[in-house]
Amino acid sequence: TTALYIVPTPIGNLDDISTRALDVLKHVNLIACEDTRHSGKLLSHFGIETRKTALHDHNERDRAKWIVSQLAEGHSVALISDAGTPLISDPGYHLVNHVREAGHRVIPLPGACAAITALSGSGLPSDRFSFEGFLPAKEKSRLDKLNALKEDPRTLIFYESPHRIVHSLESIVTAFGSEREIVMARELTKTFETFLSGSAADVLQTVKDDANQQRGEIVLMCHGYRSEETSEFSPVVIDTLKILCQELP
């Protein structure tokens, strides 16, 4: 079927591409890449010779119209980004929106995503979470954003860049307090994969003291807000007290 396929690519380990993804990339008429040179390396590694076109933040709206015209002519298209799942802090939203409005099929493939990979290994509650993308670069906007999230009970997930990690951790200590539990996942699926966890103040200190912790790709996660009643006694203690109360005369 003629369709726009949304195809995740690895976030480090090349073995994380699916056989279905390789099959789609091989058989579509065109691959829309965030960066054709970057993706060229990945595609040639897998022996994929499909024609490429660039689709990035600066040309997405124009290119979307042209891609719709390609679909109208019966040509299937795959969208990939530099790494991970397209549209997740990456281009593609305008394209998918436009393609759907034009009445064409959109077929998303599941695959690598740094946020989900990080969350699943973090040890933080995963029943409810909020993906917040990148924190603002300017301190004032960053603190405004964090203050608005301060009492959110869900696990919060942020993407980070290595040169801003210390500033972001400092803002988290300021907005959420030094005791908020956080987990920093670095270089996921790669040789130097590291998880750092502890209080916001402790993680900040560790990252400040060790320049290696400021390198590579980073996902930052914060435990959600715990109201007074639940933070004073852990759920285990509360459950134990309930059982004791039932047993007492």
Ligand code: SAM
């Ligand atoms: N679309 C991608 C995805 O599905 O995860 C995210 C693209 S976004 C432009 C890049 C950010 O994702 C990085 O700054 C980092 O926060 C996170 N990221 C990507 N790969 C990662 C990895 N291997 N380990 C940790 N974080 C990673």
